[in-house]
Amino acid sequence: MERPEIGEVVYTEEQIRSKVGDLARRITEDYREGAEGSPLLLIGILKGAFIFLADLARLIDVPLEFDFMAISSYGSATKTSGVVRILKDLDKDITGRHVLLVEDIIDTGLTLNYLLRSLTARGPASLEICALLNKQVANKVELPVKYEGFSIPDVFVVGYGLDCAESYRNLPYIASVKK
Numbered sequence: 001m002e003r004p005e006i007g008e009v010v011y012t013e014e015q016i017r018s019k020v021g022d023l024a025r026r027i028t029e030d031y032r033e034g035a036e037g038s039p040l041l042l043i044g045i046l047k048g049a050f051i052f053l054a055d056l057a058r059l060i061d062v063p064l065e066f067d068f069m070a071i072s073s074y075g076s077a078t079k080t081s082g083v084v085r086i087l088k089d090l091d092k093d094i095t096g097r098h099v100l101l102v103e104d105i106i107d108t109g110l111t112l113n114y115l116l117r118s119l120t121a122r123g124p125a126s127l128e129i130c131a132l133l134n135k136q137v138a139n140k141v142e143l144p145v146k147y148e149g150f151s152i153p154d155v156f157v158v159g160y161g162l163d164c165a166e167s168y169r170n171l172p173y174i175a176s177v178k179k
C-alpha cells in the first residue's frame with residue numbers, strides 16, 4: 001500500500017511487543033497483592049490508546065475491568081491547544097477503585113494533567129498512569145507517570161493507535177511523519 005506521508009520507523013513491532021510485555025509484568029507484580037478487592041480498572045483514553053490497551057491488557061495477569069474516556073485536545077492538526085474537552089465520560093463511578101489510566105502518548109502533559117485532576121476529584125483508592133510514549137519537550141507539565149514505555153524525541157509519530165488526521169492507526173509499528 002502507498003504510504004507517502006510515512007517516514008522512518010521509530011519502534012518496530014518487535015520492540016513494541018517487548019516493551020508492552022515489560023510494562024504488563026510490572027503492572028501484574030504491583031497489583032497482584034490487591035487482587036482480592038475489586039478488580040483493577042483500566043481506563044483507556046480514546047481513540048489513540050485502543051491498540052496499546054488491548055495488547056497490554058491481554059498480558060496483565062490480574063483481574064481487570066475496563067472503562068473508556070474520549071477526549072479531544074488536538075483536532076486534525078499536530079499542535080496541542082491546551083484545551084481539553086471530554087467527548088465521552090466514564091460509564092461507572094470510580095470511587096474507592098484502583099484505577100490505571102492508559103494513554104498512548106504524552107506530549108505537553110496538558111491532557112493527562114487535566115484528566116488526573118478530574119479523576120482524582122472522584123475519590124479513587126489509587127490512580128496511576130501508564131503511557132506507551134513520553135515525549136521529551138520543553139515546557140512540559142510534570143506528571144507522575146508510573147509506567148512509561150519509551151521516552152521519545154519531539155517528533156510527530158503515527159501507528160499502533162496513533163493517527164495523522166485519523167489515518168495510520170492500524171500500522172503495527174510506530175513511525176515518524178514526513179513534513
Ligand code: 5GP
Nearest residue numbers: 080106107108109110111155156157162163
Ligand atoms: P498533550 O496534552 O500531552 O500535549 O498531548 C497528548 C495528546 O496529543 C495525545 O493523547 C495524542 O492524542 C496527541 N499527540 C501528541 N503527540 C502526538 C504524536 O506525536 N502523534 C500523534 N498521532 N498524536 C500525538
